Amino acid sequence: MLHVIPLGGLGEIGLNAMVIACRGEMLLIDCGLMFPPIGTLGVDIILPDFRYLRQNASLLKGILLTHGHEDHVGALPFLLNEVPVPVYGTRFTLGLVRHRLHELGVDADLREIEPRNPFPVGAHFKVEATRVTHTVPDAVGYVVHTPEGPVIHTGDFKLDPDPIDGLRTDLERWGELGEQGVLCLLSDSTNSERTHETGSERLVEQTFERLFHDVRGRIVVSMFASHLHRIHHVLDLARKLERKVVTMGRSLIRNIEMARELGFLPSVTDGLFVPLEDAASLPPERLLVLATGSQAEPRAGLSQLAAGDGPLRLGPGDLVVLSARAIPGNERAVSGLIDQLLWRGARVVYPDLEPGVHVSGHASQPQQRRVLDLIRPKNFVPIHGELHHLHRHLATAKESGLSPEQLLLAQDGDLLVFEEGRGRFSGSVPTGRIYQDRFGQGVVTPDILQERTRIAETGILVAVLVIERASLSLLAGPQLSGQGLNLDEQVLLPRVAEDARAFFLEMSPQLRGDDARVREELAKAVRRAFKLYTSKRPVVVPMVLKV
Amino acid sequence: MLHVIPLGGLGEIGLNAMVIACRGEMLLIDCGLMFPPIGTLGVDIILPDFRYLRQNASLLKGILLTHGHEDHVGALPFLLNEVPVPVYGTRFTLGLVRHRLHELGVDADLREIEPRNPFPVGAHFKVEATRVTHTVPDAVGYVVHTPEGPVIHTGDFKLDPDPIDGLRTDLERWGELGEQGVLCLLSDSTNSERTHETGSERLVEQTFERLFHDVRGRIVVSMFASHLHRIHHVLDLARKLERKVVTMGRSLIRNIEMARELGFLPSVTDGLFVPLEDAASLPPERLLVLATGSQAEPRAGLSQLAAGDGPLRLGPGDLVVLSARAIPGNERAVSGLIDQLLWRGARVVYPDLEPGVHVSGHASQPQQRRVLDLIRPKNFVPIHGELHHLHRHLATAKESGLSPEQLLLAQDGDLLVFEEGRGRFSGSVPTGRIYQDRFGQGVVTPDILQERTRIAETGILVAVLVIERASLSLLAGPQLSGQGLNLDEQVLLPRVAEDARAFFLEMSPQLRGDDARVREELAKAVRRAFKLYTSKRPVVVPMVLKV
The missing domain is CATH 3.40.50.10710 (Metallo-hydrolase/oxidoreductase)
Structure with missing residues (x-):
């Protein structure tokens, strides 16, 4: 029984990370990050949630890298920090990775491999890299020979009849394997919607x-x-x-x-x-x-x-x-x-x-079709793409003659099981996205992002009150300070402070002793006073100090 | 002598607003807004800076609308509020505009016009609308007959041989005018980079x-x-x-x-x-x-x-x-x-x-060429586009045989002068972009946007200190409050407050009396203390209250 578990890259462009597991051993193909969309405030990188790998750290026998782009190797330092295992890649890929690991002070066991030169990972996997053409040198896909049969992972690839470095995608090897029977093809979907051949x-x-x-x-x-x-x-x-x-x-x-x-x-x-x-x-x-x-x-x-x-x-x-x-x-x-x-x-x-x-680095629809026709896998899982890319790649596979039970539309976290040549879905594992700054520090949650967006859209208004501890009388404030307010709003602050002052004088002595209540009423009073002059509602931060 | 002055739309998609002026009279063609890019925090709309029109309000005799899209009519209510003049447009365009004016409580003198039916604007302009096909009904361009000759403004147009409503772009009229001699053609550049014909x-x-x-x-x-x-x-x-x-x-x-x-x-x-x-x-x-x-x-x-x-x-x-x-x-x-x-x-x-x-609503390169070949204007000004769209449209005009002195690459604010059939640049008028919320309230400046972005990216840290007015001794604080900080940072606040406390005790009595100095030192101390634990630098807002 073989497990194929995408932890990232099936539902987005980026975060590529694919687990292959068998007989108590796992390997991971790629370990990528994703760059956040504009407006994801203060977040520099997004990493896959590696909880599943941490929980199964002792089973992970190695990481295979297809090429050196950030969406395939960028999360590696952060995973290796927690789960140190050997990393396999070609010379140029490891060259790129080595620099980044060094920058972040992460040690790693990097093992250089070559296409068509098989090597063992763990006791049950024999792995073989396959040369592919892409927009970075020394890119490969992988064939993982497992007890259930070979799995082909294309990496990111294009079909260029005459690449600059002369190194073509090794269709010959894929063809040979296809003739012998391939359990599952995992193939790059990035350009599945493009109907024109990707140029040389x-x-x-x-x-x-x-x-x-x-x-x-x-x-x-x-x-x-x-x-x-x-x-x-x-x-x-x-x-x-x-x-x-x-x-x-x-x-x-x-x-x-x-x-x-x-x-x-x-x-x-x-x-x-x-x-x-x-x-x-x-x-x-x-x-x-x-x-x-x-x-x-x-x-x-x-x-x-x-x-x-x-x-x-x-x-x-x-x-x-x-x-x-x-x-x-x-x-x-x-x-x-x-x-x-x-x-x-x-x-x-x-x-x-x-x-x-400019020409793209990814095979398009007719070229994806050619690879499907060549390999004719027993099972097909489109990888590397948003859901609509995967959908369209699946349609191409259908057009190439694969039957519905051979087509597996998996998404991040899905657990695919292969047995006796057939694949099926069998639940899921925890996955997700971790938002961090570029040093991999400071986890930012969706709540925090929402708070930041609100502050940024409306500005922020800090209101401070100083109370005499013993008598609970007002010593100073409310004093207001605004950040990010617009010009009309800034000039309002003295008036708003004046208007908001009354609330405290109207509070009963018992209530004045309740700090949380005073803060709440202070915020309300400031909001109310502000609203008299403008339709905007900035975030109000009430602070009460006792002396 | 005739002036043609683009106030918006030549250098961006949106903000379309073109002044034509002659003998102490002006008219404005279109009055559009622009929607801000993602990440322009708290800004809903961008309006052209209408300073030039306000300064010359008494000269403005009317506004001509080409069609009802927001990038052509969206700024109208805001301009009419300050400069109330008659507004001319076709039935459907005015229908769209009327609703929006009503919503914002702006009165207007709306005058319905029909294609091929000339009408006077001021004493010196005779204006005639020309039917064009676009993605909204009842779209037109304008011919402004001026003492220096006719100016053709295409509005947004496409060439559809068989439009749904049967109303084709009136090439016949443009052709007639071309034969009689057109002083200047102002033509839509949106699709100037597309080499395929825009479909029907x-x-x-x-x-x-x-x-x-x-x-x-x-x-x-x-x-x-x-x-x-x-x-x-x-x-x-x-x-x-x-x-x-x-x-x-x-x-x-x-x-x-x-x-x-x-x-x-x-x-x-x-x-x-x-x-x-x-x-x-x-x-x-x-x-x-x-x-x-x-x-x-x-x-x-x-x-x-x-x-x-x-x-x-x-x-x-x-x-x-x-x-x-x-x-x-x-x-x-x-x-x-x-x-x-x-x-x-x-x-x-x-x-x-x-x-x-989907098909586009704008003529593409070969169709723009067809219009140029048909009209053969004495002068050509590409309009409606970012600079690269205008550049490419100018190249098309060159290919159609116009000579360099007939090609005028104008941008927002340029003042073009036409005399005896020839155009030239003659300085500029004030122009720009005004950032506002959707009610047209609250001017936001680039500085404010930058402040908002900084707050939003790093979070904000408010530090409050309470000082006894007479003795200048520390009564309370620094008390810290964080907004938009990440999880790691939030737990640091008590320690940072503790660390930052020392600065005040070390200040000499004279310095303690200087409020601005105390605020400055407070901010520094908090930043320094924060930096001991993390690489982030949130915006620090220091507040000092005296009681």
């Missing part, structure tokens, strides 16, 4: 070559800092065009450094780069800037250039390429960034204007 | 007919409440399919009522509708629900259905159609809504899955 990275290469060719000014390219294939290609182009390269953005600088150390940027030499300080003195046609900030992150390289901060000033003749799509929720900010760059006089090229400046 | 509303009609045909359960359709063409068609389909209609959403109910009164829904009878309370008792295959909430607005009809609130419970067999695209910034919320509906078991169809359930 070569398209971006060609578009860049065409765009860069006759630029007389500076060239600025912004992309995700982990997209080393594309970075590699831009660096090669810079060399050919005899442009020096400035890198803006800490993650970009670190990733290029690491990639070079690990041998992922063979053609790149030190002489190619110049520091930002020297960039302004170079002739514009001799400069190429690689910058983070394609999502309009406030402090990233591209935002600095747009704001005109720093030594480099963009202007007419310069070309800026946004080589990434806006992540859902960032559209408005990215639009604003484009406008700022245009306002400086630069030419700005972005996917809506020139689709070839 | 008939596509949606056909898609609905196909989708609705074999549904055995309930049919729910969600769209913008002002899209009366589409609503009309859905109501007709309901009649044909012998389904009763429930309307959810106040704006939808109001608009249908008004449209019927004004004769815009001729085939609709009272018998078609049933109240929501009776809907649950109807057989599912006899029911169609029209609901607001396609943007996942929290209290709208569709959100209620998704949450399972109210008498209607959706489930397997039911079809939900989201007949609108997510507005930039709403994507994540709309995705979540779709997932909630899927989770209830309903089939959910939305534009990403089935493009035919």
Whole structure:
């Protein structure tokens, strides 16, 4: 009997974490985080609730990483802090992870693995990585050979006939396994709604070559800092065009450094780069800037250039390429960034204007179908997506000829059981989302978020009263202090304080002795007085001090 | 000499407001608002800064409305409050406006006009409305005949060869004017980046007919409440399919009522509708629900259905159609809504899955080109769009053969001067954005927004100290109260208060007499004490009371 238990990633983009368990042993594939939507105040990261893994810590034999993106590895330091187990991944993935673990002071047993090179995890799993093409180097999926049969986990993948690094998704191996019989396929659903084939990275290469060719000014390219294939290609182009390269953005600088150390940027030499300080003195046609900030992150390289901060000033003749799509929720900010760059006089090229400046890293509907047709698994579980992505991927599997009992639409926390080649649902395990700041500190609950939102929307009004302990007479106050109030409201405060004063004088001596009651009445009085002048209802914080 | 002065809408989607001025007289075309991005805390609407119109109130002779969408008419009540002038618009547009003015208690001189029927505004303008097709009935553009020549303002328009109401964009009239010579074309840029022709509303009609045909359960359709063409068609389909209609959403109910009164829904009878309370008792295959909430607005009809609130419970067999695209910034919320509906078991169809359930209301690149080729204006100013939309529209005009001196890329506040057939820039007028709540009350400044964001992200910590006035000795405190702190931080407060106490005892008597200084030192001490335990830095509000 085999268990497959998604702890995250089936119902959202991010939080990817999949448990596979058999005969008292577990392994976990990926350990990702999620970035909160705009407006989740003071929350920097969202982690999966790992209660289930903590409760079963002794059974967990290892963590397999598919690739180094935050939505697949970002929660790892926080889990390892509580459940230290070996972590398996390819060289580049471990390179990215090592840095982050170091930053957070977490020790780990990192074990480098290679595609098509099987290794045991625990006593009952034989694991084998399978090369896949994605937007970060050295990405893999996994085949977990279990006593019930092989399970294929695709990781995030695309089908690119001619990837920059020549490393194609290993369809051959998936095909072989398909012929031998695959118990269950867990496959990436991100692009399940897209009906056009996801294009090759070569398209971006060609578009860049065409765009860069006759630029007389500076060239600025912004992309995700982990997209080393594309970075590699831009660096090669810079060399050919005899442009020096400035890198803006800490993650970009670190990733290029690491990639070079690990041998992922063979053609790149030190002489190619110049520091930002020297960039302004170079002739514009001799400069190429690689910058983070394609999502309009406030402090990233591209935002600095747009704001005109720093030594480099963009202007007419310069070309800026946004080589990434806006992540859902960032559209408005990215639009604003484009406008700022245009306002400086630069030419700005972005996917809506020139689709070839970016291609996705995920297989689309017809390509997902091809993988299903190739493997023909006994059971299929769509993974990595919001519910509507999973639904659409399931429909594709149905179109490929799988029967309803082979299709398992699981969500986070569902416990799937596989026995004698068939899968079924069997209850659930605890799961959820933990909201934290970027250090993984300070749990924020939905109640706290609601309190923060109320404060932020209406402002806050602190009312303080000082009472003589013995006589219970009013010594001072109410004194009011407002934060986040609008201009009309701020000028009201002295009047509101005056109006609110009467309540205490009207309270009977017994009631005045009841602190909670005094606070309550103070808040009421302030709210009432405030309401006389305005329709807004700020949060009132009553404080009573006795001396 | 003619002035064209955009006060809003050239640099953003929304705030549309265009001044045309000549010989000491002005008219304003549209008077729109904008909805703030998510995270603009406590701000419900953004209005154009109308300082320039207030300063020139006596010169303003009238306001022309192109159509009834909020980004074209939403700021009208606030402007009329200060500058009461006649308002011109078509019947349906004025119907929408009248309601809103009434709600806010604003009187207005509303004057109904008809396309191709010229009327004077002031002594020097002859104005003529031109029929355009858009997503709300009775939309028009304007031709303003001025002493310097005719100016064409397209309003928001699309080119639909076969619109539902049969009323096509009046290309014939634009063509005539083009032959006679048009001084300046002001044309809608919203879809300037889309290279595919914007489709006909008939596509949606056909898609609905196909989708609705074999549904055995309930049919729910969600769209913008002002899209009366589409609503009309859905109501007709309901009649044909012998389904009763429930309307959810106040704006939808109001608009249908008004449209019927004004004769815009001729085939609709009272018998078609049933109240929501009776809907649950109807057989599912006899029911169609029209609901607001396609943007996942929290209290709208569709959100209620998704949450399972109210008498209607959706489930397997039911079809939900989201007949609108997510507005930039709403994507994540709309995705979540779709997932909630899927989770209830309903089939959910939305534009990403089935493009035919929605078409845009704006002409795209090739159609914008067609209008440029037809009119061949002496000068061209792209309007209605963010800077990148205007840029791309300008490029299209260039491709259509206009020369650089005919292309005027104006932004909000620019003052354009036209003389002897040619346009040029001549400085600027004051403009900007005013942030307000939905009643148009309470001006919120960028500083206040920043304060609110800081409070909301980190929480707030109030510290109160009570001092004896005569002796300047400490009577009570520091007492701390936290709002929006995280769980770890809340438990720290007693310790922080204890640690922070020492600062006052260490202050010299002279300093203790300086209130501002005491407050400052109190805040510092609390921050310092807090920092010993956590890396967060909440906003500290120090208060000192003397008794």
